[in-house]
Structure formats: C-alpha cells, structure tokens
Amino acid sequence: MSDIIVAPHVRDLDDLARALAGWLSPRLPGASDIRLENLTYPRGAGQSHETILFDAHWREGGEDREQGMVVRIKPTSFTVYPDDLFIEQYRIMQVMHEGGYVPVAPPLWIEEDASLLGSPFFVMEKRVGRVPVSIPPYSEIGWVVEATPDQRRCMWESGVRNLAATQSAPLDQLRFLEGSDHAREGLEQEFDKYTRIAAWVQQERPSPMVERSLAQLKDLWPDNRPPGLVWGDARIGNMMFDEHFEVIAVMDWEQPTLGGALNDLAWWTVNSEMMHGARQDRPHLAGMGTREETVALWQEVSGISTENLEWYEDFTRLKMMCLGIRMATLRGQPPIDEAMLAQQLKVE
Numbered sequence: 105m106s107d108i109i110v111a112p113h114v115r116d117l118d119d120l121a122r123a124l125a126g127w128l129s130p131r132l133p134g135a136s137d138i139r140l141e142n143l144t145y146p147r148g149a150g151q152s153h154e155t156i157l158f159d160a161h162w163r164e165g166g167e168d169r170e171q172g173m174v175v176r177i178k179p180t181s182f183t184v185y186p187d188d189l190f191i192e193q194y195r196i197m198q199v200m201h202e203g204g205y206v207p208v209a210p211p212l213w214i215e216e217d218a219s220l221l222g223s224p225f226f227v228m229e230k231r232v233g234r235v236p237v238s239i240p241p242y243s244e245i246g247w248v249v250e251a252t253p254d255q256r257r258c259m260w261e262s263g264v265r266n267l268a269a270t271q272s273a274p275l276d277q278l279r280f281l282e283g284s285d286h287a288r289e290g291l292e293q294e295f296d297k298y299t300r301i302a303a304w305v306q307q308e309r310p311s312p313m314v315e316r317s318l319a320q321l322k323d324l325w326p327d328n329r330p331p332g333l334v335w336g337d338a339r340i341g342n343m344m345f346d347e348h349f350e351v352i353a354v355m356d357w358e359q360p361t362l363g364g365a366l367n368d369l370a371w372w373t374v375n376s377e378m379m380h381g382a383r384q385d386r387p388h389l390a391g392m393g394t395r396e397e398t399v400a401l402w403q404e405v406s407g408i409s410t411e412n413l414e415w416y417e418d419f420t421r422l423k424m425m426c427l428g429i430r431m432a433t434l435r436g437q438p439p440i441d442e443a444m445l446a447q448q449l450k451v452e
Contacts, residue, residue, distance in 0.1 A: 113154050113182060117143040120156065123220055124175065124227075128160060131213055135162040135169070147237065153179055153358060157230055172230030174209060178223045184430055185359055186304045187297065191216070193357045194226045195280055205273045206266050206354045231353040233344040242341065243380040243389050251349070256391030259349040263340045264398055266351045267372055268405035271332045271365050278333060281362050291329045294363025295322075298423050305430045313445035314429070317422045320451060326412035332365025339375040365408050370416035373398055374424070421449055 121140040128138055143158040154177040161170045178190040197211045214226040236242035236259075243249065248256065275289075282288045287296035302314050336359035344353040373395050380389035388394070393401065403410045425448060429440055445451075 113179075114145060115154075117156070120175075120221070121158070124158070125160075127215065127220055128227075132162060132164070134164045136164070138162040146235070153177065153356075159230075172232065173212070173227050174230050175225055175227050177221055177225040178218075180223050182434055184427065184434070186301060187359065189359060190224055192281060192360060196278065196357050196360050197228065199273060199277050200270075200354070200357075203273060203277070206269045207352055208357075209353050209355070231344055233346050233352045235344050235355075236341050238341050238379075241379060243386075249389075251391075253391035255349045256389065257393070259340070259345055260391065260393045260398075261401065262345070262349065262351045263343055264372075264393065264401045265405050266343065266354055267335075267338055267368060268402045270335050270338075270354070270368065271406045271408065273333055275331060275333070275362060278360075278362060281333075281360050283361065289362035290331055291326075291364045291367075293361050294334055294367055295419075297361060297363065298419075298426060301426050301430075302422075305426050305433070308433055309429055309439050311429065311440075311442065311445060313442050313449055313451050314422065314425065316446075316451045317418075317425075317449040321415070321419055321422065324415060326415040328366070328409055328412040330365045330408050331362070332368075332408070334359075334361040334363040334367045336360050336368075338368035338371045339379075340372075341375075341379070365406065366410065366413060366416045367419070369399070369402050369410065370413060370420045371423070372402075373413070374417050374420045418450055425449060 121143055125138045125140050128140075129135065132138065139161050140158045141161060143156055146155055146157060156175050156177075157172070158175070159170060159172050161168065163169070178188075191214070194211055194214045197208050200206055200208045201210050209228040209231050211226060211228045214224070215221075216224045218224055234247055236248050237246070240246070248259070251259070283293035283296060287293045299318060302318060306314060335354070335357060337356050342354070342356040343351050344355060346352045376392070376398065377395060380392050381395070382388040399410050399413060402408075425440070425445060432438070432440060
C-alpha cells in the first residue's frame with residue numbers, strides 16, 4: 105500500500121524526460137549531454153498537482169554534473185480550488201528560500217508558457233527525506249508508526265516550530281498575495297476566499313449546512329484577528345524530515361493568502377486530531393504533542409496570541425468540508441450526508 109500514486113494525472117515519463125531535457129538546455133549555460141533519469145511520482149501524496157521527481161545529469165566544464173529536481177505542473181482539469189495561485193505558489197517559495205524563514209525546496213525556474221507540457225510548470229531542487237503521507241495514513245502504517253515515541257516527539261516539535269516560523273516572513277515581502285479590494289488581507293481575505301469556494305463547490309451539489317455554517321461563523325466573528333501569512337495546507341504531512349526527524353522542507357504552498365496567522369494553526373490542530381489524535385477506535389499516537397501542547401509551543405515561538413482559536417478551528421472544519429465536497433464531485437462519489445455535515449460543522 106505504500107506505493108500508491110495519488111497524482112491527479114499521470115503521463116508518459118519518457119516523453120516528459122525528452123521535453124524537459126530540451127527545456128533545461130538554455131537554463132544550464134555550458135551544459136551538454138543533458139539527460140533526465142529516475143522520473144517518478146511521489147507516493148501517497150500530491151493529490152492536487154501533478155508532481156514528478158527526477159535526476160538531471162549533464163557535462164559542464166569537462167566534468168560530470170548532477171542535480172535532483174522536481175517539476176510541479178499546474179492542474180487544468182482536476183482542479184481542487186477555483187483560485188489560480190500557481191505563480192504566487194512559486195513566488196512565496198522564493199521569499200521563504202531567500203529569506204531563510206523556513207526550509208523549502210529551492211525554486212529554480214518557472215515556465216508560464218503551456219505549450220511544452222500542456223500547462224505552466226516550475227522546477228525546484230529535490231530534497232531527500234521522508235514525508236508522513238496521508239495515503240495510507242502515516243498514523244497507521246510506515247516509518248512514523250515504526251519510530252520511537254522520542255523520535256516522533258522530535259518530529260512534532262520540529263514541525264510546530266517551523267509552522268510558527270512561517271509567520272516570521274515580513275508581510276511587506278508578500279503583498280503579491282493580497283486579495284480583492286474589499287478583502288485585501290487579514291481574516292476578511294480568508295473568509296472571502298472560502299465564501300467564494302463554498303459557492304463554487306455548491307454549483308453541482310448544494311448544501312444548506314455549508315451556508316448555515318458560513319452565516320454562523322460570521323455572526324460569531326472573533327475579536328482576535330492577528331495579521332499573518334496563510335500557508336494554506338498547514339499539516340505535518342506537508343513537511344519533509346531528515347534521519348534525525350527534523351524538518352528539511354515545508355511543502356505545498358498552493359493556496360497562500362494574507363488571511364491571518366491563526367488560520368494555519370487551526371488547520372494544523374484539526375488535521376492532527378484527525379490523523380493521530382485520540383479517538384474511540386484508537387489511542388493518541390505516543391510522542392506526538394497534544395492540541396494543548398501544540399498551541400502552547402506555537403504561541404511561544406510566534407509570540408502571537410491564540411485567543412479565539414476555537415472559532416478558527418470551526419472555520420477550518422468548514423474549509424475541509426468544502427474541499428471534501430469538491431473532491432467527491434471530482435471523483436464521482438455520492439454527496440456528503442447533510443446530517444453528518446451538520447454534526448461536523450457544529451451547526452446549531
């Protein structure tokens with residue numbers, strides 16, 4: 105089960121190797137005999153973007169050179185989100201890498217012309233490490249379960265510290281993430297974004313519970329709305345770890361906004377409880393911090409108040425349900441039961 109490919113689209117990798125080798129030629133001055141090897145899709149992750157790992161080899165200055173790389177291709181048909189933030193995804197990785205705020209795979213080049221691969225794409229350096237994948241769940245099988253509680257504790261702490269460190273990026277460097285005039289930044293931007301996403305996912309599958317949840321969240325608007333970056337899919341499954349269980353790459357920046365710091369913390373805590381928290385059918389995964397420990401450490405590192413976090417967690421559940429509705433539509437699955445939605449969204 106660990107070899108599951110979940111990419112939204114797969115293509116002939118030999119054809120891709122030939123196309124990318126020609127494209128790389130002018131981007132590697134002095135290089136000759138460029139060849140790409142070991143093309144492969146990541147396993148158990150990457151459901152929204154087509155992502156392919158490869159190793160580039162070439163001759164330069166009379167010597168053999170090589171570099172591990174990754175190509176990430178903009179989705180065209182299997183679109184999970186309505187907002188096109190592909191270029192912004194590349195730019196925020198540039199900011200994070202150049203400023204050293206959190207470790208990311210260094211971005212190398214972006215190609216906005218869709219003629220070569222059928223869609224824009226960018227290339228970044230390949231990092232070598234391990235990722236807590238979602239399919240199959242890292243809490244049930246694989247290297248995370250096989251690790252000791254002390255190793256998982258190190259992984260959890262490194263993950264939370266890097267989650268908090270994303271807030272160290274100066275917002276003045278991220279103005280390209282501003283929203284529309286009526287919701288340029290802050291919680292207004294993030295709420296506007298998901299109000300639009302909720303309307304979009306309901307075009308084929310209307311959901312009264314989603315609409316009621318939006319209204320309820322608006323009525324209970326939180327007092328604590330700290331500014332800050334939204335990574336967009338803030339979870340340990342979007343981090344890569346080395347052999348010492350330390351973060352070496354923060355990944356998947358496909359839906360960033362300036363929507364406020366607490367959105368990412370809430371996404372992290374809700375996702376963590378689902379993936380490795382205690383439930384009726386299983387105990388808490390030993391070594392992974394509890395919600396309370398996560399919140400305390402994040403606040404200590406970021407210096408940002410976590411007051412009203414429960415509201416942001418309810419907002420996160422709405423976001424996740426919207427994306428769940430969209431994924432069910434894309435996969436041709438039955439609609440999500442409204443009674444279950446009401447329970448999950450805590451609609452009164």
